[in-house]
Amino acid sequence: MLLRQATMADLPQIESIIRDGRELLAAQAIDQWQGAYPNTAVLVDDIHQGWTVVLEENNEILGTAALIPGEDPTYKQIDGQWLTVQAPYLAIHRVAVSSHHRGHGLAGELFQRLFAQIDHAQNIESIRIDTHPQNMAMQHVIKKNGFTETGMIDLEAAGLKGTKDYAYERLTANVKSVHVVHAEIVK
Template identity: 75%
Template sequence: MLLRQATMADLPQIESIIRDGRQLLADQNIDQWQGSYPGTSVLVDDIHQGFTVVLEEDNEILGTAAVIPGEDVSYQQIEGQWLTKDAPYLAIHRVAVSSHHHGRGLAGELFQRVFEQIDHAKDIEAIRIDTHPDNKAMQHIIKKNGFTETGMVKLLGMDLDNVKDFAYERLTANTKAEHKVQTEAIQ
């Protein structure tokens, strides 16, 4: 399996995976992704900005996510507290796995490969993510992959202004190592 940056040629497969995810959520009566979000324009913008990554095997895209640097407007205010206050972070959004490959642990594999790429970046201290309160499967995957629940965030923009999601944060390996050294120096 390979994690790579998406290209516009990948858009049809990415849209298919997003539709699969939308349907899976609908089948579970979860009111997430049931409107126009995430639509083609969001997915195209993610690809053009270099945010979208895909997990690929034998020329088939198995999963996708948007890994976005910089401040996320929805993460500026939280009911709770981030592990890092004003530290540089990446946000992961629009995580989905092909319905043809459910049960293979691909969402976890996708996260682990993203972590490998960014864990040692000196300028990134954390990774943030959010999910719908009813999306128990994603909550489980997020926690299983080392994220800590930090509170609730109100989603802003994208016609989602009245939605509140559970928020999570994970320190990068570089930040964890720095914290360990600082803790040992104090003792």
């Protein structure tokens, strides 16, 4: 398996995987991804920005994610507390794996390869991610891969007014003398 940056040639397979994810969530009565998000324009922009990575084997894309640098507007306000304060981080969004390979640990493999890549990046001290409160499968994958639940975020900045997600953070190998706080989340 190989983790690589996506190209526009990958768009049809990425869209298919996102569509599979949308259908799985709908079948579980989870309203995540049930509107226009993520749409083709978002996926194209991710690729053009150089944010999309794909997990590939034998010319087949098995999984995809957007790895976005800089301050994420949806993460500015949190009902809770991030593990780091004013530390450079990356946000992971739009994680999905192929329905043809679901149940084979691909999401975990995708995360582990992302972490290996991020741990070699300079000045990135944490990774943030969020997911829908009913998306138990993604919550399991996120927690299993070393993320700590830090609170709830509002997705209004992403155009999803009234939608709140669980937020998570994971420190990278690059953490230096950053001020780290300990958050205890009470549900």
